[in-house]
Amino acid sequence: MSRAGTIARRTFLIGSAAIAGGVAFGVYMAKKPIPNPLLDDLKEGEAAITPFVKIDASGITLITPRADKGQGAYSIQAYLIAEELDIDPATATLSPGMPGQAYYNGTVLSEGAPVPAYQEGFVAETLRDFMAVPAKLFSIQITGGSSTVPDGFERMRLAGATARETLKEAAARRMGLSRAALKTREGAVILPNGTEIAYTDLAAEAAEIDPITDVALRPASEWRYLGKRDLPRLDILRKSTGTEVYGIDLAFPDMLHATVRANPAVGAGVARYDASAAEALRGVEKIHPVTSGIGVIANNTWRAFQAAEALEIEWRKPDYPGNSEGIFTALEEALGDPDHYDHRQRNEGDVDAALGADGPTGDIVEARYRVPYLAHAPLEPMNAVVRVREGQVEIWTGTQIPVFVRDRAAKIARVSTEAVKVYVLPMGGSFGHRLEMTHVEQAVELALAVPGRHLKLTWSREEDMSHDYPRPASVAAARGKVVAGKVVAFDLSVSQSAMAPEWFGRLSGMSLPGPDATITTGACDQPFDIPDYRVTGYRAPSMVPVSSWRSVGASSNGFYHDCFLDELIHAAGADPLAERIRLCLHDPSRRVLEAVGEMSGWDGPSLGAGRGRGVGFCMSFGVPCAQVVEVTQTEAGIRIDRVHVAVDVGEVLDPTNLEAQVFGGVIFGLGHAMNCALTYEDHAPLETNYHAYEGMRLYQAPKIEVRALSTGSRIRGIGEPGVPPAAPALANAIFAATGQRIRELPLNKHIDFV
Structure with missing residues (x-):
């Protein structure tokens, strides 16, 4: 099926669902303002000018509804509001608030639109906007999908600006002045004569005023906090002193x-x-x-x-297989089986003709890959x-x-x-x-x-890991062709159990109709222009119940897609970085590849006897991320020496935390690629504590260099995109250093690490 045909079918399904629910009602509800939940139990003297700002005589509370699980979500949300509200967020109280419709996450659903992130234009943007509507209608308040910053970037700044202008209006009415004549600074309204009126002193009056919503956001050139290096995390003192209450x-x-x-x-x-x-x-x-x-x-x-x-x-x-051998057999049996066909979001050119006997003269390359179940295993059970x-x-x-x-x-x-x-x-x-x-x-x-x-x-640690709803195990088969030193055909098929329908069914009691895009996410949506290009997903039977894991489908599909692309490039006799750049059809992604080449001083995969480097690239959550991993083969095993990373998030709001998130993503991706798997016997995982599920050790951690570009057209999140390229970059580096091509994770099943 052609790509256009697939999108049309998915669009029809979305449209049908909307019609079933009532289009007129849907449009009305999508545009209807959401009541401010903070108004429900306000005390005398309190003002809740927007759902994100509450002020009384004792201070200011900022509502930061996206959950903080170590990634700095509370801090960046507070800075987004504070930048426009004109306060130092360190002087405010932060609260996630009560759950509710006002805090819906439209971005997390819009990123699920059946168009790759690198595609823009009217149709793509319309689909994304449409996908955001159910999030509002059904109060989908979720933290995930690297969506906290892109979802809050305008909304939370507008909340701050609305509160600021409403407080100015309260001061203007009190003093008999024009709001335009007033300014703000550090939580106070400044009168023309320099007199300051604290926001807290204006709370009662502001509560009686309809919010001023016709506001303009400040340009980046006037930002005091956003975009500044060494922006302090607002929870750093508590976490550094052990006083944070989990x-x-x-x-x-x-x-x-x-x-x-x-x-x-x-x-x-x-x-x-x-x-x-x-x-x-x-x-x-x-x-x-x-x-x-x-x-x-x-x-x-x-x-x-x-x-x-x-x-x-x-x-x-x-009634599903009780051990890993039976599980992988079921995955293999579903792969390529028409009865298990789920979707094909990418189908360009004519792959069957290109790979057939009458196709262009060249070399056919074939490979099979597999990845295991993975536990989330956070430190706090x-x-x-x-x-x-x-x-x-x-x-x-x-x-x-x-x-x-x-x-x-x-x-x-x-x-x-x-x-x-x-x-x-x-x-x-x-x-x-x-x-x-x-x-x-x-x-x-x-x-x-x-x-x-x-x-x-x-939960005990053992209970936590054995009831973890892990990252799906999956298998993949790939075929491709190279002609005259170039990659001309790419065909990848992936088999896994359906993650998204299982997860949503557990939460809502309703099953998701249609295909499960997570089966091929991270493979079907990569920004490369290969003449004959196809990615197909097969839905294996439901077995071990599965869920989202950091970077979701891209965590495994990034490994499949990029490792096989590397194999094709090697068969073509081309340079791994240069051929990726040649094939790239997306300017920000191309610049990311070029940047990582410059950072690493790239002049080929070989670094001398027993040393090599590999390129890894994956676009996930709209963020192109390229990595070069350098390794050395020692007598005791592979040592990871250095990792260079280039990303493009469109606008960097917190450079220091961005680096920290990328560092963490790289370590997370490398450690799991090296060592981690859940292995099942008698329907239970054998690995139920950290001694048997060992990530990267401190002494194994490489030097990591990060460069963030800002050429993308929209702002993106960075919590997950650092993960997917790490595994393929490491596997490709091992091949460059040893000549050993490893197609199964974890890599320590086939090679030792030091």
Whole structure:
């Protein structure tokens, strides 16, 4: 099917869904202003001029609704508001607020439009705008997809500007002056004679004024904070002194503690259990069934853990393969099977003709790849505090999906959503893990058994890793052709279980119709102009339940696509960097490739005997990212020496944090490519703690150099794009140094590292 035909089909499906829901209603609701949720419980003297700014006599509160899981989301959101509000955000209180429609994330859905990020123009932008509409209609408040900055870049600055101008209007009315005659500085309105009136002194009057929404945003040349190097993270003091309060730190007087043991075959449930030994242990207060498992309530976490281990449980068996061998067999069987065909978003030229006997004379290259399941494994295991009393449910937890958490808790407790309060806490990592809410469901079920008490549920490390909804395992088959030193044909097929429908089904109870784009994301959307070019996704049966992992489909497809492109370039006898640049059809991506070549002093993949370097490129979340990894083959194994990285996010708002995010993405990508896999036996992963799931060690960390370009046409996020190119760049570097082409992750199955 042609690319245009695929887009048309996807567009029709989207349009049909809209018609089914009522187009007129949809358009009306999409344009309808969202009520300000902060107005619901304002106290006397408080002003909530926008959903993001609340002011009273004691100070200013900035609402930063995108969750902070270590990536600096609270800080950058506060700076976006403060830049226009004209305050030092360090003087404000930051709060994620209560979940609600006002904090919907349109970008996270618009990036799922069936057009690659490098395509612009009217049709592409219309599709992206259309995809954002359901986010508003259905209150899709999600932190993910590297969307915090692009989604908030204008909205949060406008919120700050609206608050600023409304406060000026309050001062103007008080003083009988024109608003145009007033200025602002450091949280105060400045009168023409230099007199300052603090925002906090104007709160009551501002609360009586309709917000001034006809505002202009300040040009970048006037920014005080955004774009400045060494912009201080607003949480740096707490995190440096150990005073940040994560969910796992939270405590209330007379609080109960709980943990669970759930079926390692996630969702399969309990056949029978014997709790007599557990009930006899000191401090145990109650043994209570939860969905798919058994919960233990005790007077501290350690005693709950000990009692959980003492439970004798017979688990039910699911109907999917119980071990990794059977899982990969199922993935291989689905690959190329018409009954498992899911989608083909890229199909240019005539690949079958190019690779057939009558095609141009050249060399055919074939390869097969595979990647394993991967755990998220954040340092802070999943936890939640819940109290149920008098028809009200209160939840304290780290989550990326607070509206879904609220709605599911209401359903379990049989109360209205208005009766549920979700207090989102800072998170000790996530990498996509906290896009799930099983732990909150369990905590609510257990809290219902002890009404009126705060109950804190904590998963053990083993429970966390064995109930992780991992990154999907997948396999790929590739064929291509080179003619006269150039890549002319590229055909990649990928097989994996459907991630997005499974995940959305768990959250909403509804299945997503249509194809699952994550099966080929990171491969079908790369900015290369190859004459005969095809990428096909095959949906394998649902097996181990899977979820988003940092960079989602690009985490595996970036490895497949770029490694096979490197193989084709090698077969053509071309230079790995020069041929990528020649094939590139997207100016910002080409500049990123050129920049990484300049940074690394590129003059070919060889660096001398036993040394080599590899290029890795992947465009993910609209961000072109190119990496050059340099390695040395020692007697003990491969040493990673240096990594050069070039990215383009359109506008760099926080240069220091951008570098930190790219550093983290590179280390994350390299460490998992080197060492990490979840291996299944009897429906359970064998790797359930860090000793068996080892990322990159500190002594293995290479020197990393980052360069950020700003040539893209729109602003992008950077939390994930540093991950996908790391694995192919490392694999390509190993080939350059050793001549060994490795097509399976983790790489340590085939080579040692030092």
